[in-house]
Amino acid sequence: MNRKLGLRRSVGRLWHHFFFHKMTEPSDPAPTAPVSTPASSAPGQAQPATENSPQTLPIRDSKPTQPTGDAPASTDGAADKPLSPAELKKKAKADKAARRIREKLEREGGTTGSTTPTPSVGAQARPPSTPKKDATGTGSAQKGPRAPPPRRGSGPVAQTGSVLVEQKKKKDDKKVSVFGHLYGQQRRVTVAGATKEVHHAILALGMQLMDYTICGSSARCVATLIAFKRLIESYTTPMGTSLARHLTTHLSSQITYLSTCRPLSISQGNAIRALKLFIAGIDPSTPEASAKISLCEYIDSFIREKITVADQVIADSAAQKIQDGDVIVTFAGSSIVKQTLLLAYNRGKRFRVSIIDSRPLFEGKSLARDLAKSGLDVQYSLVHSITHAIKDATKVFLGAHAMTSNGGLYSRVGTALVAMSAKERASGVEIPVIVCCETIKFTDRVALDSIVVNEIADANELLPMDTPVSLVVPNPDAHVPPTPENKKGGNRTPAPEPLVTPHKTSSSPLADWHNTPNLQLLNIMYDVTPAEYVDMVITEMGSLPPSAVPIVHRMVTNL
Amino acid sequence: MASTTSDAAVADTKPFDIVATYNELLRSDADLTMPIAAIEALVLLLTQSASSTISETLDLLEKSTAHLKRSIPNPIGLSAGTDLFQRYLITTLQRPGQLGPAGDFKAIRTHLLSNGRLFIRRAKESRDKIAAFGRGFIRDGSTILTNGGSRAVAALLQKAADEEGGSSAVRFRVIYVLSSTSQESKHPDEEPEGMETVRALRAKGVPVSTIPESAVAYSLGKADMVIVGAEGVVENGGIVSRMGTYQIGLLAKAIGKPFYVVAESHKFVRLYPLGQYDLPIEQQVVEFKSEEDLAEERKQQSSVADTNGDTPIKLPLCDSVDFTPPHLISALITDSGVLTPSAVSEELIKIWF
Numbered sequence: 001m002n003r004k005l006g007l008r009r010s011v012g013r014l015w016h017h018f019f020f021h022k023m024t025e026p027s028d029p030a031p032t033a034p035v036s037t038p039a040s041s042a043p044g045q046a047q048p049a050t051e052n053s054p055q056t057l058p059i060r061d062s063k064p065t066q067p068t069g070d071a072p073a074s075t076d077g078a079a080d081k082p083l084s085p086a087e088l089k090k091k092a093k094a095d096k097a098a099r100r101i102r103e104k105l106e107r108e109g110g111t112t113g114s115t116t117p118t119p120s121v122g123a124q125a126r127p128p129s130t131p132k133k134d135a136t137g138t139g140s141a142q143k144g145p146r147a148p149p150p151r152r153g154s155g156p157v158a159q160t161g162s163v164l165v166e167q168k169k170k171k172d173d174k175k176v177s178v179f180g181h182l183y184g185q186q187r188r189v190t191v192a193g194a195t196k197e198v199h200h201a202i203l204a205l206g207m208q209l210m211d212y213t214i215c216g217s218s219a220r221c222v223a224t225l226i227a228f229k230r231l232i233e234s235y236t237t238p239m240g241t242s243l244a245r246h247l248t249t250h251l252s253s254q255i256t257y258l259s260t261c262r263p264l265s266i267s268q269g270n271a272i273r274a275l276k277l278f279i280a281g282i283d284p285s286t287p288e289a290s291a292k293i294s295l296c297e298y299i300d301s302f303i304r305e306k307i308t309v310a311d312q313v314i315a316d317s318a319a320q321k322i323q324d325g326d327v328i329v330t331f332a333g334s335s336i337v338k339q340t341l342l343l344a345y346n347r348g349k350r351f352r353v354s355i356i357d358s359r360p361l362f363e364g365k366s367l368a369r370d371l372a373k374s375g376l377d378v379q380y381s382l383v384h385s386i387t388h389a390i391k392d393a394t395k396v397f398l399g400a401h402a403m404t405s406n407g408g409l410y411s412r413v414g415t416a417l418v419a420m421s422a423k424e425r426a427s428g429v430e431i432p433v434i435v436c437c438e439t440i441k442f443t444d445r446v447a448l449d450s451i452v453v454n455e456i457a458d459a460n461e462l463l464p465m466d467t468p469v470s471l472v473v474p475n476p477d478a479h480v481p482p483t484p485e486n487k488k489g490g491n492r493t494p495a496p497e498p499l500v501t502p503h504k505t506s507s508s509p510l511a512d513w514h515n516t517p518n519l520q521l522l523n524i525m526y527d528v529t530p531a532e533y534v535d536m537v538i539t540e541m542g543s544l545p546p547s548a549v550p551i552v553h554r555m556v557t558n559l
Numbered sequence: 560m561a562s563t564t565s566d567a568a569v570a571d572t573k574p575f576d577i578v579a580t581y582n583e584l585l586r587s588d589a590d591l592t593m594p595i596a597a598i599e600a601l602v603l604l605l606t607q608s609a610s611s612t613i614s615e616t617l618d619l620l621e622k623s624t625a626h627l628k629r630s631i632p633n634p635i636g637l638s639a640g641t642d643l644f645q646r647y648l649i650t651t652l653q654r655p656g657q658l659g660p661a662g663d664f665k666a667i668r669t670h671l672l673s674n675g676r677l678f679i680r681r682a683k684e685s686r687d688k689i690a691a692f693g694r695g696f697i698r699d700g701s702t703i704l705t706n707g708g709s710r711a712v713a714a715l716l717q718k719a720a721d722e723e724g725g726s727s728a729v730r731f732r733v734i735y736v737l738s739s740t741s742q743e744s745k746h747p748d749e750e751p752e753g754m755e756t757v758r759a760l761r762a763k764g765v766p767v768s769t770i771p772e773s774a775v776a777y778s779l780g781k782a783d784m785v786i787v788g789a790e791g792v793v794e795n796g797g798i799v800s801r802m803g804t805y806q807i808g809l810l811a812k813a814i815g816k817p818f819y820v821v822a823e824s825h826k827f828v829r830l831y832p833l834g835q836y837d838l839p840i841e842q843q844v845v846e847f848k849s850e851e852d853l854a855e856e857r858k859q860q861s862s863v864a865d866t867n868g869d870t871p872i873k874l875p876l877c878d879s880v881d882f883t884p885p886h887l888i889s890a891l892i893t894d895s896g897v898l899t900p901s902a903v904s905e906e907l908i909k910i911w912f
Binding site: 543 | 794795796829834837904905908911
């Protein structure tokens with residue numbers, strides 16, 4: 001049953017590609033083609049090299065980007081026409097090649113010929129836009145499939161004919177030019193439009209990543225691996241191919257989907273690379289069942305070794321660095337720092353914790369709550385009061401998103417500010433800056449600044465005045481503003497798809513920023529702290545100076 | 560080392576006293592460094608013990624190491640040696656083949672012991688290697704400021720003096736910072752650490768000036784570089800060394816003179832101090848006392864003559880150390896080459912993994 005389904009699904013996909021190929025290649029994308037959608041959600045096979053690069057334009061859109069009705073159509077088409085395995089294979093190859101070419105063309109077209117308005121109805125209405133556009137957006141956008149896949153660089157704009165040419169110009173102004181290269185594709189906002197082959201566990205994970213329910217480098221990595229395990233458990237190798245070969249491509253499409261939800265973290269990328277390597281190493285003669293079991297075991301042990309146990313080891317050695325009477329400053333909410341502080345407290349160390357937090361994610365709030373609940377002395381302040389908070393600090397503990405090969409700490413934006421304030425010898429005492437980081441987060445990339453590599457989040461997140469933005473409801477004036485606690489707790493259910501018609505009157509003076517000339521909003525996610533501001537990196541391999549990151553990374557990846 | 564004699568006396572009654580052996584070794588051979596003495600003591604322990612399994616051997620090693628570390632006031636230096644030896648044992652035992660876990664234990668044992676000796680011999684030779692590497696740093700007409708009683712520094716300077724023509728030609732000068740703390744302590748008549756080197760250098764025709772620690776800033780202007788020894792080189796490339804080295808480092812940085820450290824690579828310790836007060840030893844350096852406290856102390860001293868029990872051993876001031884952070888160090892001259900401070904962690908990782 002399962003197997004049959006899988007086969008059917010893949011046939012559907014192949015057929016779909018074939019169909020799509022035929023439709024798109026000779027002429028301009030036909031606006032009617034319902035088939036184009038799945039391809040649009042899978043722009044490019046996941047390339048490990050680019051997995052981490054921010055490819056999405058993280059502008060959040062309210063409307064479901066894709067209709068759901070198109071997928072079955074192609075499935076039916078496939079069911080009608082049985083194909084021999086050989087034929088299928090051939091077609092698949094041709095389709096793939098064609099798709100690559102098309103994508104390439106589109107990419108080029110997206111950058112050069114983006115001014116040509118495409119006659120589509122799939123206007124991605126931005127919440128605070130003109131009523132006219134809203135009408136199109138709420139009305140037809142729900143139904144009309146966007147015929148051409150979203151063009152790279154064109155964003156969610158400019159798809160409703162000539163009106164939007166002008167609008168597009170405006171939109172381009174909204175990209176902060178220094179960070180222009182980071183505005184990739186738009187970020188996905190719903191599950192709609194995902195290809196059929198995306199597993200439901202991955203769909204769910206995508207949603208959770210999207211709205212920051214699962215946030216933090218380690219958590220994202222673990223969640224991804226667990227979702228992959230689900231996927232592998234329910235996976236059956238289609239006929240005429242081997243597990244090692246097919247599963248990798250199958251995984252790739254899942255990964256592509258995930259990366260449209262939120263650009264993959266370094267840890268996710270590293271884990272995926274390790275997993276793919278393991279899959280490729282499976283002997284083709286291994287029976288599927290045992291191969292699947294060994295894969296699941298591999299994932300389990302990977303999570304255990306690289307994250308669970310690693311965290312314990314790190315927390316253990318980091319907690320030894322905490323002395324009685326210390327004042328520990330930390331920024332935002334790192335799970336490993338939390339673990340460290342709790343462990344030190346449980347070992348009888350008595351110290352104060354000063355949490356520095358910042359908008360828009362307020363990750364420090366749940367940390368503050370959890371630590372205070374456990375009995376620690378906690379002071380919570382926002383990043384504006386950094387000089388005050390750092391004045392009586394004795395140590396700084398930071399979490400990491402990644403450590404780069406030149407020893408840079410790539411972490412939540414604001415981290416560099418904290419580290420630099422600690423190193424500034426204003427008070428005559430240097431405060432050690434300690435980073436807790438698993439080696440899974442090490443990367444061979446080099447980061448000299450925070451501009452070249454970064455992630456841009458939805459600028460609308462910056463709008464709300466006193467409550468954090470609802471991360472699902474794109475409209476800041478959403479009727480139910482979520483409480484911060486709610487969001488931080490991580491148990492926040494994704495709000496129902498907004499039926500909200502955007503209000504023009506907003507509490508925030510910036511609400512109408514899209515239509516305000518000369519106004520740009522920038523919401524970046526990360527920054528780079530240069531190595532000289534970091535005294536020590538605590539990993540599961542021991543404590544290192546930041547300069548030793550590349551050595552350890554090489555060692556870990558070679559083993 | 561006050562308790563050495565009593566320990567040595569007990570050594571006969573006990574089967575094997577690692578602490579006494581260690582102290583004895585250090586005393587008998589002036590050229591021996593702490594890590595090497597520790598390794599040698601451990602090798603002696605293994606030769607005398609009758610362990611017959613791997614786990615028994617490792618267990619014995621661990622216990623004796625812990626005991627040794629507890630009994631020595633400043634175990635930073637020796638822990639480099641014990642850690643290295645333990646690591647070496649484990650890797651040898653894990654290696655496949657005849658000497659691996661499956662092999663004959665007796666063969667493993669003899670192999671270990673002979674290699675342990677080899678290790679000691681090599682370590683002693685390393686000072687010559689360092690001198691060879693470091694010689695290039697001492698140029699004609701340069702003035703070198705140094706401190707403490709480091710044998711590696713002494714070897715380097717003497718080698719340079721020999722190289723450059725001995726007594727006939729004077730090519731470099733030395734400013735030797737002599738510690739004043741030893742004079743304040745119990746033996747005021749004892750000459751300060753380093754006097755021996757000073758005499759040896761003078762005998763070779765090298766002009767040496769001896770200055771007190773308080774004159775370092777004043778004299779640094781006349782020096783071209785600072786060369787110091789180290790008790791231990793820690794993971795971030797900083798050094799643990801004789802009290803006063805840190806301030807010389809700070810002054811050298813402020814004045815812009817290069818600050819070189821001479822250390823054997825067996826002195827690399829798996830330790831990551833974040834600052835002066837993050838060392839795993841207790842030092843009586845900064846102690847606040849009022850008249851009341853002093854009176855109390857005097858009373859206690861008169862009433863209790865000698866309590867050499869199991870109270871935590873505190874380091875006397877003359878033996879105290881400080882930590883020189885890596886950013887003050889220009890380079891480390893070791894037997895595996897001239898390293899930048901950040902390369903130390905790389906070397907350590909190579910040894911440990």
